[in-house]
Amino acid sequence: MLTVMKKKAGAFWREDEGLGTLEIILIIAVVIIIALLFKDWIIQLLENLMGKADDQANEIFAD
Template sequence: MIAYLKTQFMDFMREEDGVGVIEIVLILVVLIGLVIIFKDRINALLELTFKQIDNQSKEVY
């Protein structure tokens, strides 16, 4: 059973060509689109996070 699984895994690894350029470009387009759509929320979240970090760092000093 283990030998069979090992051969199946090796066959799978040999036949996979990897991720193509088109797939990478499509993923990047989707990610950039999400960033553009949620830009305001991302900025608000980052500002809140850095304010909390700043406030908590003042408590340490």
């Protein structure tokens, strides 16, 4: 009886079906939470980068 339980417990731990989906969902959830926490900082960073790129493009094409 004990060996049967050990075999079933071992088979349970070796089975990884569906594990990939759960990991992907957890990663996506963490990325969304981080994006929401740093939303204002990310928007400000992107606006600064786009402003610098626009200024440099104006310098290049103004000549």
